[in-house]
Amino acid sequence: MIRNPALKRAFPMIFAPKQMEKIKNHCKMIGVPFKIDEITRTYQFWVDNLSVASHYDRDERPVNQIDTINNVLTNKAPDLLFVDTAKMEERIQKFFQLGFVNNIDKFYVFHEAPHGWYLQDWKQFILKFNYIQYRIMPWLLHKQDDQYPTPHPLIKVCSALELPYERIKSRFLWVSSAGICPPKFNENGGDNLNLVVILKNLLLTNSKHFVKTATPGIHINEYEFFEKFIAHNETVEDSIMSDITDLPSKEESFYLENHGDETVREASNWFILVYFVTFGVMHLNSDLEKCTETTKETTDKSTELFPVIGKVKKGIGRRLQAPLPKWFQDYYPFSKDVSAIDYQVDCLNHLLEDKVLDICKKSIENFFPVQRAAIPVIIDVLSCNNFHRGRDVCVSSPTGSGKTLSFVIPIVQTLINRVEVKLRAIIILPVRDLAQQVYKVLEDFAKPCGLKATLSVGHRSFQEDLNCIIKEVSPGKYRWLIDVLVTTPSRLIDLIHNCAGFDLSSLQILVLDEVDRLLDFDIEYNLVQEIDEAVYGAKGRGIRGCTCLPYIKLIFSATLAKDTDNLFKLNLFKPIVLMGIDSNNPTEAPLSKEKDVHKMAKNILPAELKEKFLIVPSMKKPLAFWYMITNLKYRRVLCFTRTIKHSRLLTDILKKVDSLKVFNISSKLSDESRSKVIEKFKNGDYDIIITTDIMARGIDIEGIDYVISYDVPFDEIQYVHRVGRTARAGRPGTAITILSHDQVKRFHILMRKIHLKEDLKTKITKMNIETRKLNKLKSKFRKASNLLRQENNLETWKKVKRKKAIAWKALGANKQSESSDKSLKQKQAK
Numbered sequence: 001m002i003r004n005p006a007l008k009r010a011f012p013m014i015f016a017p018k019q020m021e022k023i024k025n026h027c028k029m030i031g032v033p034f035k036i037d038e039i040t041r042t043y044q045f046w047v048d049n050l051s052v053a054s055h056y057d058r059d060e061r062p063v064n065q066i067d068t069i070n071n072v073l074t075n076k077a078p079d080l081l082f083v084d085t086a087k088m089e090e091r092i093q094k095f096f097q098l099g100f101v102n103n104i105d106k107f108y109v110f111h112e113a114p115h116g117w118y119l120q121d122w123k124q125f126i127l128k129f130n131y132i133q134y135r136i137m138p139w140l141l142h143k144q145d146d147q148y149p150t151p152h153p154l155i156k157v158c159s160a161l162e163l164p165y166e167r168i169k170s171r172f173l174w175v176s177s178a179g180i181c182p183p184k185f186n187e188n189g190g191d192n193l194n195l196v197v198i199l200k201n202l203l204l205t206n207s208k209h210f211v212k213t214a215t216p217g218i219h220i221n222e223y224e225f226f227e228k229f230i231a232h233n234e235t236v237e238d239s240i241m242s243d244i245t246d247l248p249s250k251e252e253s254f255y256l257e258n259h260g261d262e263t264v265r266e267a268s269n270w271f272i273l274v275y276f277v278t279f280g281v282m283h284l285n286s287d288l289e290k291c292t293e294t295t296k297e298t299t300d301k302s303t304e305l306f307p308v309i310g311k312v313k314k315g316i317g318r319r320l321q322a323p324l325p326k327w328f329q330d331y332y333p334f335s336k337d338v339s340a341i342d343y344q345v346d347c348l349n350h351l352l353e354d355k356v357l358d359i360c361k362k363s364i365e366n367f368f369p370v371q372r373a374a375i376p377v378i379i380d381v382l383s384c385n386n387f388h389r390g391r392d393v394c395v396s397s398p399t400g401s402g403k404t405l406s407f408v409i410p411i412v413q414t415l416i417n418r419v420e421v422k423l424r425a426i427i428i429l430p431v432r433d434l435a436q437q438v439y440k441v442l443e444d445f446a447k448p449c450g451l452k453a454t455l456s457v458g459h460r461s462f463q464e465d466l467n468c469i470i471k472e473v474s475p476g477k478y479r480w481l482i483d484v485l486v487t488t489p490s491r492l493i494d495l496i497h498n499c500a501g502f503d504l505s506s507l508q509i510l511v512l513d514e515v516d517r518l519l520d521f522d523i524e525y526n527l528v529q530e531i532d533e534a535v536y537g538a539k540g541r542g543i544r545g546c547t548c549l550p551y552i553k554l555i556f557s558a559t560l561a562k563d564t565d566n567l568f569k570l571n572l573f574k575p576i577v578l579m580g581i582d583s584n585n586p587t588e589a590p591l592s593k594e595k596d597v598h599k600m601a602k603n604i605l606p607a608e609l610k611e612k613f614l615i616v617p618s619m620k621k622p623l624a625f626w627y628m629i630t631n632l633k634y635r636r637v638l639c640f641t642r643t644i645k646h647s648r649l650l651t652d653i654l655k656k657v658d659s660l661k662v663f664n665i666s667s668k669l670s671d672e673s674r675s676k677v678i679e680k681f682k683n684g685d686y687d688i689i690i691t692t693d694i695m696a697r698g699i700d701i702e703g704i705d706y707v708i709s710y711d712v713p714f715d716e717i718q719y720v721h722r723v724g725r726t727a728r729a730g731r732p733g734t735a736i737t738i739l740s741h742d743q744v745k746r747f748h749i750l751m752r753k754i755h756l757k758e759d760l761k762t763k764i765t766k767m768n769i770e771t772r773k774l775n776k777l778k779s780k781f782r783k784a785s786n787l788l789r790q791e792n793n794l795e796t797w798k799k800v801k802r803k804k805a806i807a808w809k810a811l812g813a814n815k816q817s818e819s820s821d822k823s824l825k826q827k828q829a830k
């Protein structure tokens, strides 16, 4: 019945068949405005289960609206009705004629009309019943200034009508212009968007889970709203009030002007749909609650009637795939297959300075496809001048495909002829190791070209960092010592706040590598906003009031299309998207674009990667791993476990059973030791590294042949980054996931998110190891694990003894301490 799985996931309770029955019985009709009808067509569900009326027919031709309404009102009394503003008077008259208004308790009108004309025209109508009007005019609401001297319209309307704010329990809801975005974000257009925000926040009060995960299209501090609601535990009407007063400022609206209406229209459709359901259910809930109260039926929690959306009882992975913005779908494709074509370094002769070209020739033979595609585009946008603002660039390319050089080369090329040293480019990476890795690549290019770069990631003291970055030449006057800074989010925020003279007005380029991970930090640090403020000046001044040129954002990730919900936080300006896609023969046929959002987010693994999985009972996982190492002779292995404890145990036990050259890397290891291990691995001193997901992202260790996931990755993004440690730079590589029987289903779901259904069987193969062979290893393994246990026990015993001795000493009870010593010695002797 429900065809869209995303929708089904988003509203799990509603779509349960039993709940559906109840909705059908209690909600007689839902009317939808035009455009929403697109959704109704997609989700036949509405049509199948509730009476739906639309002002457009199935071919999107307008139908006689009055007739529709007539039909609706006479045949079925609606619970909810959404109508758009066109021909409103006609409709209202119709309502009167039909006597329908007599059945209405209250009206809620979300209105965009600019100057209160409706108050007079509709007086009759308004006075007939309780009526609340929400007029949505952000610039009026936000501040009263000379241009818009009108007081808060909601207050104005309500005081004119002497209406209190009331809890929403109407059986009838009128939404004027219900979130249907007009083609342009002109003044009134903004209203519709804000309506969406209001609806969304209404929804927030009921459904935090859903909204938090589905935030397409709108850049309006949703988390602030969210937190406010949670903190104050406001009622629905309170939240409407606060929404209205907190509507976006002009600066925030700037974002909207720069983003096509398509995005927002899509978003609004979603929200309306969401709102539609939530609101409907809210009503039904209250009705049903009353119902159950009167009949005094016992309520069993597990069969609770229409739980409010958002109280998702279990499962962490429920999330709604937000629609991809239109600009994302208009991407430029390039082949993700690194070994498919050789782009001679000379092919960019015309773009690159001789010096840069020389360094390229020394370090690489050919450009990889992502480099061939991205370098010219980025150089082009970076060369924009005062008259023409450069667009931001997003690059999505598989792991190990050479993204680092795609931004390093254009940065060096752009800055090579700069006269004065100023901080002009910042490269941000999520973690220190990655930053160090990128810094090394950058240095190879920057140094010979006379550019100054530094790494600031907390590897030395803050003061030492400052000494390399900036210098106070005279009191209050500072001079930059670098052109490019490579850093992590926390360090950058630290610098912005605590470094005198750290004024980013000269910033030209901001690179966000592994952007999806960086955006996780955004919640904590408000990264993009902080940088914007540091560049464009104090809060609220906005880009237009600023004298400096807007800086260009370069966004990189292997899993960009997988997590588009958060892209909106980046405030991108007309972004150009470059996307690595599958191509069988890229030399002949032009790459065909995939428009399907879900398909686009698939096939993001390197073409050279082989994927396998092995199913064994969970007790036999270590045996299977050991078998691969000893019998199948796997070498150059990177193995991922979920916890530090697991990785250490597995390492210790492997060391015991065989004198294997295995090493464990965890976050507890110092940077220095970690680099040493990686170096040794590169030199062949270690064969196997067992680690956790700290090594999963971006780390480039040459020559890893196998990535083994001893524990199943948490989600598909984690899987992509883990397996991306092999099959890098066009080299072959194998990824193996060891599964216990109960993990198979989850793994299958995970694979479906990465591969197209038809590719699943060909792209990922099943490994078989006979149980008999594993059993052979059992006794040896058991001996090793006993030995390890004994050692661990002794170790623990020693620790306890040490602690006891200290305690006894402190109490001055030395005698007891000596006796416990004796007993320990006896035990050891035994």
Ligand SMILES: Nc1ncnc2c1ncn2[C@@H]1O[C@H](COP(=O)(O)OP(=O)(O)OP(=O)(O)O)[C@@H](O)[C@H]1O
Binding pocket: 364, 365, 366, 367, 368, 371, 397, 398, 399, 400, 401, 402, 403, 404, 405, 557, 558, 697, 698, 699, 700, 702, 724, 728, 729
């Ligand atoms: N044109 C090239 N020719 C040969 N090797 C290259 C070229 N470009 C990059 N490499 C090598 O490919 C490897 C992967 O490059 P890089 O780390 O930039 O990939 P990535 O796409 O950023 O990967 P990840 O998404 O995992 O961070 C590196 O070892 C790099 O030296």
